[in-house]
Amino acid sequence: MDSDHGSDEDDFQGIVTQKAPTGDNDEYYEDEDEKARAENFDDGGKDGPILDEQPNFRPIIGHEKAKSLVYSSSSSFSRKSSTLSSRMSSTSTSISTPTAVSLLLKIGKRRRITLDMFPSSLVDLATAGHTTMRLYIATQEGSPPPISRFKFTWNRLINASQGCRELQTKLLEVQSNEEIKTILIDYVWSAVAQVQGEIVAKACIIINGAYQIPGDMAPVQIKQAVMWLLETGAFADGDLNIKARTFNKQKPFCHQVLKDLIYNQGYGRKGEGVYYPEHFKGIPLALLVITTVAIKCSLRGYVNGNKATQEFSESVFKTRWEYYFKKLLVLQKKSPVWMKQMRDGLYQDILNLANLHYLGIDEDQMKDEDFGIDFEALKVIIIAQAA
Template sequence: MAPSTTATSSRPTRAVKKKAPASSATSTSAGGRKSQKTATQKATTTAEGTKAPAKRGRKPTSIAVAAATAKGVSPSCAAAAATDLGISAEELAIYNKLTARMTAMNKAQKEAADLEISTRNAQLMAAELEDEMESGSEADEDEAPPAKRPRRMVLDEDEQEMASALTSLPQINSLPEEEVYMSEEEDHEKQNRGSEDEQEEDIDHGDASQDPFQDASNVDSGDWGSLMDNGLQVTSTSNNASENSKAISEDTSSTTPSTRHSTPQSTRRKSSAGGKSSGKITENSFSEKVVLLARAAKDFMRMRFAYGDVFPPTDPAGRATFAWDIIKQSSQSTPALREALKEAAASETTKKDLITFAMYGRNAIMNSIVSKARTKVEGYYQLSGGPQKIKDDVEWLIQDGAFMYGDIELQKRTFNCNKPFGSDLIFTIIKSQWFPSSSRSKSDSTTTVALVKDGTLPVSMIIFVTAAIEHSLKEYSTGKQTHFDFTEELSKASYKTHFNVWKVLETKSSRWALFWPKDLFKRLLASSNALASTDQDIDEVSARHVAKVDFSELDRIAELAEADSISPSPQTGLTASSAPAPPAPGPSA
């Protein structure tokens, strides 16, 4: 039997019992079960369609009122509605408490269930992820490629400029090349020259396949001076292949270039007869006498390029004649070079190699200039902002030759029309090539000394640098930089265009045409210390410092001082005979 309780009990079982019609609100708990059963039967009868008395129909209405109260109806309104329906205040309070408690319990149960599900899902995902990682690591260990060795590039700014001019090797089938090593003289010279000369020496060898003595059918005049083959001379004849194979097998002391300086000099030195390897002509290709002429000829070729001999004949015979004339001119400076010229002329092989080696100087300086232009145009003209903007900017720069004028403002589309060939980029490239701020490079020191002697710049130098800048700008004509070779055909067309522009300026304003190269030279000289190490500059400064000295008087003073130290006087430390006479008046200052 259930214990007897009052109507105010808060237990849920008792709360349900209190939900009785108004007529039985005062019933005791002892008859609660019977009342609950009776109410349930009545509610079932009503749901099945049996007509219930009006008194019994108040129960659903009371529940609806209580639910409305729980949903936010004000307590006063809910109390009034309960009074109208005959629900006591105690019953309404019990219902509200039960509703709130059940809601809280349901919410707590739902949150606990959600937390348990989330925790289980997280554990499952973590376990699945761990399984995948373990299986993936095992597969990676089976299929992973070997780790690459880190590479380190150590290039200075000038070397990077030189390297940017190099093009990729063509796909060819050839035997492995034999390493070419420097002679002792060349090794010593290159260590003294510096990194820029080392890079240009590599570019010098970049055109070995362009032999001036080749048949006309094998010469592409448009590619002379380019680096299409990077200096590799590849032939398909079996004789040449066997010779190369034999040379490789005989040279057992070969090492890689990276270990060249650690190799004893005796293993690097080769005879002049075997100096030509893998198609390249190096200083090892010549005797000790002729190698001096080879160096002088290459330097003289670079100077003649700066002074206007930019484009030699395109036919092989004419090209060979042009180079040989340069070699003969370079040999006139000393008797030793003249003797070397006689020795070279006596051998067709030596003469041929000497011509090829001299032409390296021209090819190297061409590629050096265009490399400097390539690395500087983007920053100087501020080519940025997306492909379409770059394309529009380059089109404006090239269309009317705006790029070569001074005081250019790309965004405003303005320039100083009274400063033709006045671009600061022209000044910068000429300074970098022929008036460097350091004395590392001496490849063009002969040219620099000649420029100082003349006191002006050759017009051809200004024009070729302008052509190189135009070529570098055209590489951005699609909106992004696309390298293409600065071939002789392309450079000649651009050079001719700007040369014609200069001729017009010279005709219309001859005084300016004389003034501008001199003014440009003065500014270059003032901004550079390139001449600090030249012999001519040192001799001139030394001569000025002692120009007013009486050298005979210096000798007389020294002679008297020596005599005084030999026979001193007891009183004064000087003898009467050795006392120096008053010095004769020297030349006035």
């Protein structure tokens, strides 16, 4: 984490601040499989795991307008970066000096960079980049490596500018000014912790009803129940009965809590699942992963028998993200039909819960859909009226 800029964990204030006892080892793993899989995880130095094929669509500016954000491959990123660099010599620097001074004065000693600090000429670019990053974290990679934050974030800004000449022009101007570029990147990167924090905060509320914790259990019973949930991984599986200590391993990622959390995060009044349905259709694997990780992190607040805030760290979140990412990949590889049915069913259930079932209708269905209208009968009526 860069010390010169605001900590990404600032977005978790009030959620996770006290570290749970973890024994002699600094790294906490609920089961040995998680530790082994986390140690073996290797992203090959790529930009990030692309779990599902994502739609390509162009950005329209503003919160209401920035609904289309293009995701490019690493090779595409290289080509576009070269194009940007080759054009810099002829690019206007009209926003460079005055904008940099204005931004630096607004920031002062504040650690957090907010949208209202940017001049109007950069608001659209900052908004589009931030939105792109939020979508990427929710649907592609929930825990990107901080060590590559600069390149990773710049890549998202390039994605956000595709298809919009105005944004591309602004991005070229920003590239020529390191002060503005760094500030913009810090702002867009803040979306990572923002999305993680939102999901964890919602999970902390939802788990009480989902697992009847604390319910009528004494602290010692709560501790035992939570440790069992974490050690077995039962918290995410179907047919869970905490008191009987039973669950169905043949229903992985089928607990109601996953559905409730995805619904609360993505399908509320400002939910991105509503604004950007193309990215959330069929429940991306990454969305299942980040949701599962948030629930697990929230349950850890009860490992001592009483609710307590927990210290949150990127390393803990990333370790768990990688573990469940790999688990889902195994399911996807070995049971692709089951996975598709599970994800499609989960998506449709969430749409029905949000009264947004129409978002689940694809274009092919729309072409053949008659909406219950007898068009031949309409022709007869028109002919009769003409006579």
